Amino acid sequence: MKRKLSLDDIAKHFKVSKSTVSKALNDSHEISAKTKAKIIAYAREHKYRPNLNAINLRKEPSQSVGVIIPNILNYFFAQVISGVEKVLNDRGYNMIACISNESYKKEVAITEMLRKGAISGLLVSLAEETGKLDNTDHFEPFLNKGIPVVMFDRVSSKLDCDKVTIDDTKAAYNATEHLIKSGCKRIAVVSLLGDLEISKLRINGYHQCLKDHNIDLDQSLIFEKLEKSFMEVEIRKLLSAGKVDAILGLEEEAGVTSLLTANSLGIKIPEELSIICFTNGILPKYVVPSLTSISQHGYHMGQRAAQQLVNRIEQNDPEKPFETEVIKTTMIERDSTIPLIKAQP
Amino acid sequence: MKRKLSLDDIAKHFKVSKSTVSKALNDSHEISAKTKAKIIAYAREHKYRPNLNAINLRKEPSQSVGVIIPNILNYFFAQVISGVEKVLNDRGYNMIACISNESYKKEVAITEMLRKGAISGLLVSLAEETGKLDNTDHFEPFLNKGIPVVMFDRVSSKLDCDKVTIDDTKAAYNATEHLIKSGCKRIAVVSLLGDLEISKLRINGYHQCLKDHNIDLDQSLIFEKLEKSFMEVEIRKLLSAGKVDAILGLEEEAGVTSLLTANSLGIKIPEELSIICFTNGILPKYVVPSLTSISQHGYHMGQRAAQQLVNRIEQNDPEKPFETEVIKTTMIERDSTIPLIKAQP
DNA sequence: GCTTTTTACGAAACCCATTTCGAAAAATGT
DNA sequence: ACATTTTTCGAAATGGGTTTCGTAAAAAGC
Incomplete structure (x- = not known):
């Protein structure tokens, strides 16, 4: 690839100064029509594009931060982006949004692109594949160069940086407990999440809750790595067997599919089957019956992650220890669960 | 606001050269520990942040394009962003995603920010408020500076630039025709879109189709500017009156709310009520009965808009006339409409 | 004590476009 | 024909870093 054409190159070609070229291309009145015409023609022919960094060097510096999310079609991440964008905008930063599409390779490519570019900070939620490979080396160069990184939701314990998560374990525990208290005894777990850390945490919460309530764990009720195309079939088999009275969906689609299949x-x-799912997106509200779900407060999470990042950028204090902020989840009770009757005080 | 601290400022303070400062801050081995320590301490104390444009000036130039969408929580726009991101990434551009949140003021603020920054091109879908005010002056500066702008979906005829849209009129016509052919006679129109140009186009298509089939237009069946909070009540009134046998929803939420209310x-x-809605998002598939909807192929639209823009950027040919590309819509027939029986050939 | 090596730093080039100011050339006025 | 204005262009400064290379001074070697 030949290097880009610069003003000097054009100037040399016509044996004029680069000021003349610059003025000609900016249609300055100082330059004669003839000169302008030939320079513009030449520039157009050779596809001259000014180096924007050079132009910008003279303007007020503008900062931007990179944001990597696994999938923008996921409502939760759309909410996060929404919150991130608000904060960044309010504080004068551009958001460079990138989508890894759950691919490790794409995620690495994005980090390489962002390293070439000029970002002041990086917000990341890991691709599923990255979670499986458990490799976060591609983020190290940013930290080494003093560019702060904040991970959210899909975090990795391997990377030493600020993080914003929900308490997945506790949320799963609470959901499971709600099911148990409303009389369920055989609670299945259904998930598409695969090898993500959050998947393990949620299953842990489920385990602990069963244990605390003296219910034996039945591994055959846990479907943690379903493939999307087989999910409905699997759920149908499970429900037809008639051995479960509740389902805990680790993400929205699992919950909704369970409900529709039922x-x-x-x-x-x-009455015969209770369902709770993680991620309070659009579907749980609209599905019939409506689906009790766990809100992860995506908008708020996005805001907090962005605030953490900007604080880090602006105080530039490497001494400050990294923090993990845990955002409380909320269970939105709807019609797919039996309400617990609470004694009036 | 005081101007930013530069390397030179630090250099003067310590009466050293800026090369020394630069090396010290980059932890170069060429600088003694003592010097490094004091320079780093000073820089940290005074919150020194390097000018990223200056750094980038020496690296390979990276280009970015701005994308303004009204609302990322809308599945259609999420699809568009998805397509845009893919194309931009493949062709080596960063995407600076901005959300106008349907606000004219925010949209103007975004354009001002982007003007300060360095973007090679701009992709825009108008905020609803902008559509109502019908003012696109804030995009002129880009065009004047030779920064190409491509509008998609929510376009304005006021701005002379490349555009990518769907044929809203025809799509509404076809949907209406489908309803008529399946026996419906009193077709209501329900919409949240308000004053957007696309809203008018869709209603036009509806008008034309009625006319072509000799059905009298009944203005009392058109609810084009519903407010979100009153929509369900209005629809309930409409349906209770029992005077309609079909509903055309101009966006997804109107269609889904109609269905649930029915x-x-x-x-x-x-049997008693047919429903078709624009925008084939997540809900139409999952709702019961599933909802016939018009796919606007958001992902594809995003791709095309981005391709148009990058082509414009790279060929840099102001002579090329502006084009409006119309993307064909597809009606996805589901269970909310009566299938037309087609004669076998 | 003298040579060699290492350490520590500075001067200047470089990245690329914009812009101010000065000066030469051309056009205009008298 | 000479003075004045306008047109047209170039040199140089500017923006803020990184990097190469040269050179002092200090440390090490013999």
Whole structure:
């Protein structure tokens, strides 16, 4: 690849000064029509594009931060982006949004692109594949250069940086407990999340809760790595067998698919089957019956992650220890679970 | 606001050269520990932040384009962003994503920010408020400076630039025709879109189709500027009156709300009421009965808009006339409409 | 004590476009 | 024909870093 054409190159070609070229291309009145015409023609022919960094060097510096999310079509991440964008904008930063599409390779490519560019900070939620490979080396160069990184939701314990997460374990524990208290005894776990750390945490919460309530763990009720195309079939088998009275969906799609499958099998919700799922997106509200779900407060999480990052950028204090902020989840009770009757005080 | 601290400022303070400062801050081995320590301490204390444009000036130039969308929580725009991001990434551009949140003021603020920054091009879908005010002056400066702008979906005829849209009129016409052919006679229009140009186009298509089929237009069946909070009440009134046999939703939420409201009133779909809505998002698939909808192919639209823009950037040919590319919509037939029986050939 | 090596730093080039100011050349006025 | 204005262009400064290379001074070697 030949290097880019600069003003000097054009100037040399016409044996004029680069000021003349610059003025000609900016249509200055100082330059004669003839000169302008030939310079503009030449520039156009050779596809001259000014170096924007050079132009910008003279303007007020503008800062931007990179944001890497696994999938923008996921409502939760859309909420996060929404929150991130608000904070960054309010504090005068541009957001360079990148989508890893759950691919490790793409994620690495993005980090390489961002390293070439000029970012002041980086917000990341890991791709599923990255979670499986458990390799976060591609983020080290940023930290080494003093560019702060904040991870959110899909974090990795391997990388030493600020993080914003929800308490996945506790949220799963609470959901499971709600199911148990409302009378469920055989609670299945359904998930598409695969090898992500958050998946393990949520299953841990489920385990602990069963243990605390003296319910034996039945591994055959845990479907943690379903593939999307087989999910419905698997759930149908599970429900047809009639051995479960509740389902905990580790993300929205698992919960919704369970609900629709149960509907189609004529299983009554919540009388015969209770369902709770993580991620309070659009579907749980609209599905019939509506689905009790755990809100991870994506918008708020995005805001907090961005605030952490900007604080880090602006105080530039490497001494400050890294923090992990845990955002409380909220269970939104809807019609797919039996409400717990609480004694009036 | 005081201007930023530069390397030179630090250099003067210690009466050293700026090379020394630069090396010290980059932890170069050429600088003694003592010197490094005091320079780093001073820099940290005074919150020195290097000018990223200056750093980047020496690296390979990286280009970025700005993208302004009204709302990332809208699935259609998330799809568009997805397509945009893919193309930009493949062609070596960064995407600076901005969200206008349907606000004219925010949109103007974003354009001002982007003007300060260094973007090679701009992709825009107008905020609703901008559509209502019908003012696109804030995009002129880009065009005047030779920075190409491509509008998509929510375009304005006021701005002379490349555009990518769907044929809203035709799509509405086809949907209306489908309803008519399946036996519907009183077709209501329900919409949250308000004053957007696309809203008018869609209603035009509806008008034309009625006319072509000799059905009298009944203005009382058109609810084009519903407010979100009153929508359900209005629809309930409409359906209770029992005077309509079909609903055309100009966006997803209107369609889904109509369907759910009809369900709750015990109206049978599609026997007593047919529903078609624009925007094939997540809900139409999952709702019961599933909802016939018009796919605007957001991902593809995003890709095309980005391709148009990059082509414009790279060929840098102001002579090329502006084009409006129209993307064909597809009606996805589901269970909320009566299928047309087609004669076998 | 003298040579060699290492350490520590500075001067200047470089990245690329914009812009101010000065000066030569051309056009205009008288 | 000479003075004045306008047009047209170039040299140089500017923006803020990085990097190469040269050179003192200090440390090490013999």
